[in-house]
Amino acid sequence: MRDVAVVGVGITKFGELWKDSFRDIFVEASLKAIENSGVDHIDSMYIGTMSSGLFVGQEHVGAVMADYLGVAPIPATRVESACASGGAAFRSAFFEVASGHSDIVLAGGVEKMTDGADVTEALATAADQEYEVYHGITFPGLYAMIARSYMHDYKTTREQLAAVAVKNHKNGSMNPNAQFRSPITLEQVMKSTMVANPLRLLDCSPVSDGGAAVILASLDVAKKLKRPFIKIKASSQSSDTIALHSRESLTSLKCVSVAAEKVFKQAKLKPKDISFAEVHDCFTIAEVVVTEDLGFFEKGKGGEAAEKGMTAIDGKIPINTSGGLKSKGHPVGATGIAQIIECYEQLTGQSGERQVKKAKYGLAQNMGGSGASCIIHILEAV
């Protein structure tokens, strides 16, 4: 396999983008990425989208986007892995460049969730339709069960979960593209509307529209562009049972620990070598569990770590410097690519007041469903 670089990025504002259509959003992010990288063409592209059929009545997303971006007749393919669709699109683009088949590939992600579809029902298609959704459960309920089980086993407090949301909103307040740029207090989280006990409104990532795109290229191309670039150090992916009730444990996400073991082995690195990480905080409890399963903290210590500021931008291991899904927003197909963009900006020193000092290795962890799939990339500054 040959080395692959990320040579440019583009992202839209995340939020309720009433004036922009599904295709508008993707095109805006992609044009920015192409301009940012300085490439004069792309050989092909992959687009992560979770459920455009249900959200906006449009499948065949690759062809639609190639057409509206004005790059037809290049190959364009949609990749889906629920909320990890963006990560999956990035991984597919990585393989195409690594194989030598193509030199310059765009990996994007997009979702338009606010156009009238039943969002909770559409998102529920990421769970087991036959054994979970049919019986009425949706994602806040699934993650609430994880949270209750976790709080029981590890004596983690409600305040510790809330600390994750407070930290991510603080980070998001410094991110110009974030959906929510308002810092929040612990008290606000604790008093927000109950969604699924113990998870409250401010424990949950929002419904968002948004698009994100990055340009991958061979190292030869990257060097010729004479612009900032980073290297893809390792890529891993893992699956687990689609239904929560089939798992050995509710308090550990096996898809994360398995993918983490593989990605660190491939990169020849350990969790302590990572400078910062973007992780899949669809709910506050998810960030707590994931940071443990990635090996940043001992099992049961993730909540305490957030509370003590160990995951803040100036902490031991900064987590979700972008604001995470919680504050930046979670247009599901775009999330995995937005994580890569935060890594790119951090590793090329372009994060402004969110900048992590001496950032060498960034990790992006993107997850689907209640943890039935996980995709991890380690990115390296050059």
Next chain:
Amino acid sequence: MRDVAVVGVGITKFGELWKDSFRDIFVEASLKAIENSGVDHIDSMYIGTMSSGLFVGQEHVGAVMADYLGVAPIPATRVESACASGGAAFRSAFFEVASGHSDIVLAGGVEKMTDGADVTEALATAADQEYEVYHGITFPGLYAMIARSYMHDYKTTREQLAAVAVKNHKNGSMNPNAQFRSPITLEQVMKSTMVANPLRLLDCSPVSDGGAAVILASLDVAKKLKRPFIKIKASSQSSDTIALHSRESLTSLKCVSVAAEKVFKQAKLKPKDISFAEVHDCFTIAEVVVTEDLGFFEKGKGGEAAEKGMTAIDGKIPINTSGGLKSKGHPVGATGIAQIIECYEQLTGQSGERQVKKAKYGLAQNMGGSGASCIIHILEAV
């Protein structure tokens, strides 16, 4: 890029599979492919599915299928390119093995279309939602416009279109997995119910359930298995405008001619070197146009070629020896993989009474929408 082989195949019967669920169908095909190849594990898998969200309320298809196939925690990703989703999954698997990241990858395709969804509406999401579908057109109408324009320009007769259906039903009658195993006459096609003038019921591929899977492996692995295998000689993909009204021509599919030029160049072969081809005959007119745009016949001569038997199993260039989408059935996500399976069986001499003599190179052409995407593979006997 390293060489990649197809080392085993598995397919379900295509048709109205009332007793089998979406996941059952995929698992059946995949278990057959794994057994057929003799591999003791798979490193990862890709699944082509067009619109499982609309058809059966299930996205996150990769994770669902890895779980039910019993292969979690391996990576599993769903790939979508409308009716070319199977071809796209095969291409993704090809890149992963070619890159050296994995040695053994399963590429499958599946669709469950008969479970109560509005099939015509779901299929229409492969067209332009904003500028075509919104105004009420569906796929029979789009292909009928292509047919009318083509018949006007090239004086092709209704009988010539019908000859395609007659030939494909004859081939399908010899395929034990085909949905329709009944030979039909020219008169039956000509008198069948009008669907969208000039296309009649027997010009149209059916609504089908079905699954198909193949195992790709590095050449080293393929040789060690000591079972029949074939080589992937070349892979290409192309896109075009999503809407028919934006095209320069209605009578030629640019996505096919562009992808064909690339694939022949990559393979260092010409159309005359191909022993047989599986092409995307979603409607009879599609087979006529595609066989021309692939370079097998001069423009305007595809209908005459079918009428004269040049595309029959013993003809100049056998087309759709499997029965094609028309007779074998068209569970959309599975179709591209089923084409590869026909190539595998022909090139390893396992096609029984459908066997093409001295088959050396097989071509599989899979298409999405009204030709907004096209994926072509050339397979080689070893």
